[in-house]
Amino acid sequence: MSMDKEIRNRIAKRAAQEIQNGMIVNLGIGIPSLVPNHLPEDVHVMFHAENGILGMGKSPEKGEEDPTLCNAGGFPVTITPGASYFDSAAAFGMIRSGYLDITILGGLEVSEKGDLANWIVPGKRVPGIGGAMELAKKAKKVIVIMNHCNKKGEPKILQSCTLPLTAKECVSMIITDMSVIEVTNHGLLLKEVMAPFTAEEVAQKTGAALNISENLIVVK
Incomplete structure (x- = not known):
């Protein structure tokens, strides 16, 4: 497994x-x-x-993909027993009615207040904001998983987002290649550090104040 793939799977x-x-x-x-x-x-x-599935399973093995079965990103998926299909209006009705317990989203930037920017980099072509704004505001818990820094080595966790927002004050938890951070009413709380990083390194790579938990866990 390549290092990038290993890190992505560790976060997931x-x-x-x-x-x-x-x-x-x-x-x-x-x-x-x-x-x-x-x-x-x-x-x-x-x-x-x-796009209208409840009951997606693991990614299919190579060669076992069903060309008519995909997730909202267009990637092939499998289904589990009891799965159902419906139109996109019903799918969004479920989101807007608050039936989702958790949404796990990627992120471009997250602010110390839990603001999320994850849908556009100005000047880049994107198909649109999609369901991200509904998911961010209506899911009972919003978890953002992403690299701690961008490709330039700059923090993606900031005092205030610089990119266009998806939603304000919506993020509950941030999981990165370096840490697990909880968004609280008293600011960002560092709960776990991913070895070989240290709490000091995480703080240096975070563009906002970081409170360190008394029960900080180091994940090997």
């Missing part, structure tokens, strides 16, 4: 630990789509997609 594996049996969960494109591959066999959840 940690995010999977936030999912409990019986939940309804929506996954964004990118790293979030890897989360189902890391769920324990005894944890049964219904994964939701905006």
